[in-house]
Amino acid sequence: MGSLNTEPLLSLDVLADGAVIEVEARLDGEDAESLVVHRQGASVRAWLNVCPHAGRRLDWAPGQFLRSREGLLVCAAHGASFELEGGQCVAGPCRGDALRAVAVEVRDGRVWLAGSAPAAG
Numbered sequence: 001m002g003s004l005n006t007e008p009l010l011s012l013d014v015l016a017d018g019a020v021i022e023v024e025a026r027l028d029g030e031d032a033e034s035l036v037v038h039r040q041g042a043s044v045r046a047w048l049n050v051c052p053h054a055g056r057r058l059d060w061a062p063g064q065f066l067r068s069r070e071g072l073l074v075c076a077a078h079g080a081s082f083e084l085e086g087g088q089c090v091a092g093p094c095r096g097d098a099l100r101a102v103a104v105e106v107r108d109g110r111v112w113l114a115g116s117a118p119a120a121g
């Protein structure tokens with residue numbers, strides 16, 4: 001069985017340093033899932049766009065995320081705040097929980113689900 005994802009999630013060019021964006025990807029199942037992707041310098045992290053509090057999307061409209069002055073990601077539903085290193089909830093109704101991480105890797109200026117990038121030639 002091959003990977004369902006033969007395309008990169010996105011080009012690094014469209015993800016400014018410090019930014020958070022939403023992309024859709026197929027992980028295991030048939031349906032595309034919404035992911036939150038964050039870039040910090042050369043490092044890119046991704047999580048499911050699902051809040052551990054009540055399972056709602058984190059964005060208030062597709063791809064529109066609230067950020068605190070400190071750079072935390074704030075769930076649009078009830079205000080849970082997440083740090084963007086490990087996806088831990090540091091304030092709000094699910095404090096102590098964490099976003100579900102999705103492994104990604106950067107190769108040739110593009111972001112891929114881990115294991116789905118073509119082998120380097």
Ligand code: FES
Pocket residue numbers: 051052053054055056075076077078079080092093
């Ligand atoms: S669903 Fe995110 S804070 Fe309630």
